[in-house]
Amino acid sequence: MTKNNALYLDELKYKLENYESELPGIEAQLRLSPPYRENYDLEEIKKTNPRIAAVMILLYENEEGEIEFPVTLRHTYEGVHSNQFSLPGGAFEPEDINLSYTALRETVEELGVEEDNIEIIGQLTELYIPPSNFLVYPFIALHHGSPEFLPDDNEVAEIVPLNLEAFMAAQPITFERKFSEYLVDIPGYELGEDAYIWGATAMILSEFGALMEKL
Secondary structure, three states, X not given: OOOXXXXXXXXXXXXXXXOOOOOOHHHHHHHHOOOOOOOOOHHHHHHOOOEEEEEEEEEEEOOOOOEEEEEEEOOOOOOOOOOOEEOOEEEXXXXXXXXXXXXXXHHHHHHOOOHHHEEEEEEOOOEXXXXXXXXXXXXXXXXXXXXXXXXXXXXXXXXXXXXXXXXXXXXXXXXXXXXXXXXXXXXXXXXXXXXXXXXXXXXXXXXXXXXXXXX
16 A cells, blocks of 8 residues: 555556456455355356345545545344444345446445445455345445445444555454354454454455455
C-alpha cells in the first residue's frame, strides 16, 4: 500500500478492473468454512434452482484518508442469520437487470448511500449458503467520496466500518458457538468482545483477502 491512500484506491481500481488471472475461489473460501459445512458442487447446486442473492464489498476512503469497507449487523429475529454480521446485499428481484444491480440496489437501501457514487469494479466467486438455500454472488465496488451512512433501521442494526489495511493484517481466529447443544469451534474474524464475522461472510472475505494479496 502506498503512502497516498487516494492514489492507492485508484491503483486498486485499475488492478481489479484489469485482473485476468483465476480467482482464488473455493480454496480461499474454505479457509474460513465452519467445520460442519459440506462441500458443494456449484454447477450441481445451480441445477436445483436455489434462491439467488448478491452482496457488495464497498471500498471507500474515510475522512482520515484510510480505506475502509462496511459490514452490517442484522437485527435479532426468527431466522438462520439472526444477529450476524454480513455484507450489504440481498435477494435478486425479477425487476433487477442483473446481479450487480441487485448488489447495488440492496447496498443503497441498507446503507442509505447514493447510487451515483458507487462504481462496481470486480466480482468474486459465488458461494452457496445451505441453511437459507441462497447462491450468493459477491461484487467489489468503490464509493467515490467518503459516504454518509443512513442505515435502514428495518434491516440494519449497526454499520461497522472495517479498515482495509487492518483487515489484510489480521489473522483469522477460532471461537466457540453452540449448535444443537454441542460446542463447535468456528473460524472467523474478531471484531470485538464476543463479536465475530463468520460463516458465508467470512468465507467471502477470505477470498477477497486472497485476491488482494495477488494484486
